[in-house]
Amino acid sequence: MIEIKDKKECCGCGSCMNICPVHCLRMETDAEGFLYPVADAEACIDCGLCEKVCPVLNAGEDIPADQSAYLLQYRNARVRRQSTSGGAFTAIAGYVLRQGGVVYGAAYDESLRVHHKAAESAGALAAFRGSKYVQSDTESTFSEVREHLNAGRLVCYSGTPCQIEGLLGFLQKPYEKLITVDVVCHAVPSPLVWERYLEMQGRKLGTRITDAKFREKHFGYQYSTMTLMDQDGQECYAQGIDTDQMLRAFFSNVCDRPSCYDCRFKKRYRKSDFTIWDCYPVYAFDKRLDDDKGTNRVLIHTQKGREIFEQIRERCRVLEVDPDRLTAGVKEMFESVEESPLREQFLEDAACMDAQVLFDRYFPVNTKVRLERAARRFCYRTGIYSAAKRAARKILKKD
Ligand SMILES: Cc1cc2nc3c(=O)[nH]c(=O)nc-3n(C[C@H](O)[C@H](O)[C@H](O)COP(=O)(O)OP(=O)(O)OC[C@H]3O[C@@H](n4cnc5c(N)ncnc54)[C@H](O)[C@@H]3O)c2cc1C
Ligand code: SF4
Ligand code: SF4
Ligand code: SF4
Numbered sequence: 236m237i238e239i240k241d242k243k244e245c246c247g248c249g250s251c252m253n254i255c256p257v258h259c260l261r262m263e264t265d266a267e268g269f270l271y272p273v274a275d276a277e278a279c280i281d282c283g284l285c286e287k288v289c290p291v292l293n294a295g296e297d298i299p300a301d302q303s304a305y306l307l308q309y310r311n312a313r314v315r316r317q318s319t320s321g322g323a324f325t326a327i328a329g330y331v332l333r334q335g336g337v338v339y340g341a342a343y344d345e346s347l348r349v350h351h352k353a354a355e356s357a358g359a360l361a362a363f364r365g366s367k368y369v370q371s372d373t374e375s376t377f378s379e380v381r382e383h384l385n386a387g388r389l390v391c392y393s394g395t396p397c398q399i400e401g402l403l404g405f406l407q408k409p410y411e412k413l414i415t416v417d418v419v420c421h422a423v424p425s426p427l428v429w430e431r432y433l434e435m436q437g438r439k440l441g442t443r444i445t446d447a448k449f450r451e452k453h454f455g456y457q458y459s460t461m462t463l464m465d466q467d468g469q470e471c472y473a474q475g476i477d478t479d480q481m482l483r484a485f486f487s488n489v490c491d492r493p494s495c496y497d498c499r500f501k502k503r504y505r506k507s508d509f510t511i512w513d514c515y516p517v518y519a520f521d522k523r524l525d526d527d528k529g530t531n532r533v534l535i536h537t538q539k540g541r542e543i544f545e546q547i548r549e550r551c552r553v554l555e556v557d558p559d560r561l562t563a564g565v566k567e568m569f570e571s572v573e574e575s576p577l578r579e580q581f582l583e584d585a586a587c588m589d590a591q592v593l594f595d596r597y598f599p600v601n602t603k604v605r606l607e608r609a610a611r612r613f614c615y616r617t618g619i620y621s622a623a624k625r626a627a628r629k630i631l632k633k634d
Contacts, residue, residue: 236274236279238274242265242269242271243496245272246291246398246401246499247370247492248398248402249377250285250402250404251272251289253377254405255285256282256284259275260285262372266582267425267490268428269492270372289401289404293404303544304555305533305544305554305555305561306321306521306530306532306554307322307553308321309323309550310551310552311550314364317361319449319459319513321528321551322531322551324511325364327414327509327543328391330543335388336391337354337355338363338392339380347444347445348372348429351376351394365450366450367449368449370424371394373398377402381405389412389414390410390414391414391416393418396417396505397420399417400506402415414509414539414540414543415506415507415508416507416510417511419511419512420498420500422491422492423491423492424492425492425582425585428585431590432480432484435480435590439591445464445468447463448463452529453473456527456528457620457621457624458615458624460473461475477604477608480600483598484598488572488575491578495572498571501568504536509534510536511533511534512565512568514532517530520560521554532556
């Protein structure tokens with residue numbers, strides 16, 4: 236029976252809860268806002284299945300295999316604008332829908348909590364577009380996927396690498412009709428912190444927040460913003476990584492799931508078919524692709540993935556790249572984020588402090604922040620933002 240003694244040993248995928256034959260495991264939210272399995276010991280029949288399918292307990296080695304690598308920009312400008320990077324997810328998911336399949340991804344509910352859901356039409360896919368930097372609840376989607384696959388249906392499941400390995404562990408055998416897409420994953424922040432942030436913004440902006448985009452291309456791809464929509468669906472807030480307090484919390488590693496600080500899924504060779512992520516230094520690959528509208532790096536791990544890619548490439552601008560070059564220096568692919576020394580106190584405070592006081596205490600909008608924002612906006616207005624960022628990346632040796 237699964238028993239979580241060290242919280243770093245559970246990524247919250249829900250695989251154990253989905254597999255339990257007597258339904259004696261349920262996912263419960265802890266004081267930090269993260270889900271963990273809790274068992275009813277009396278009902279447990281000691282079958283051992285929960286341990287067998289757990290992706291953390293069964294995390295495998297990084298075993299080299301053939302890979303194909305590309306830069307990708309989806310040709311549909313509206314979809315590319317709505318997508319975090321270049322629209323690779325929609326390109327793959329769109330193929331699945333055209334074959335009569337079903338696609339799973341992370342979407343908001345009416346309270347802007349993040350859950351995995353199914354989409355069966357191109358219109359429904361829009362809800363999955365946009366990275367939500369908060370942990371998504373997979374609920375019973377793994378069981379639903381198994382039902383679809385057993386009925387012979389094509390299924391695409393997208394998520395963080397631990398969710399994909401959780402799903403594959405749950406399924407226990409390969410399915411030809413399953414297509415998996417994972418992202419290069421920095422980490423996932425606490426749903427509780429996200430809830431507190433929305434509470435603060437709703438109060439400050441005097442409206443119910445109805446939608447949120449963590450990576451809106453308001454000022455272009457290179458300077459993406461947190462953008463919020465009001466109760467009439469109108470944009471009521473847009474601030475970049477310099478100022479927005481949720482983005483600052485995300486990038487300072489102060490509220491991530493404990494397992495993210497010791498992630499077992501940071502590796503190049505994955506069990507998924509596709510790994511997709513950002514490409515900021517697109518100019519280093521091909522200057523003609525550098526239009527500040529978003530580009531994906533796509534790493535294909537399987538023959539199935541390569542065959543699907545052939546079906547979608549016409550809808551995209553693609554550039555084949557050497558896989559070693561595509562993955563070189565991608566820190567988030569290989570290294571866990573370092574836990575902030577403020578994490579414990581921040582999450583304790585998040586559970587009880589007034590939301591505005593909380594965010595202002597840890598992420599004050601002071602003179603330094605205002606100056607950075609002014610400098611970024613100046614660069615954006617004068618059209619030198621991308622060049623300035625490129626120079627900064629060179630100085631920091633990020634490219
Ligand atoms: C939590 C998180 C951390 C990331 N960290 C990095 C990073 O450090 N470096 C990097 O280069 N790229 C990172 N990415 C990937 C990047 O943000 C884009 O998601 C990726 O490039 C796909 O781009 P797209 O244009 O195809 O995406 P979109 O069309 O915007 O697709 C979004 C995809 O992400 C999935 N998704 C969105 N939110 C979540 C969530 N909370 N949990 C699980 N799945 C989700 C959706 O299901 C969909 O498949 C991260 C993504 C997420 C979700
Ligand atoms: S050992 Fe079997 S019955 Fe017990 S919690 Fe795990 S899956 Fe459920
Ligand atoms: S990692 Fe997933 S399968 Fe393992 S204990 Fe946590 S929720 Fe269960
Ligand atoms: S960093 Fe690792 S453990 Fe955390 S969500 Fe991403 S893949 Fe899962």
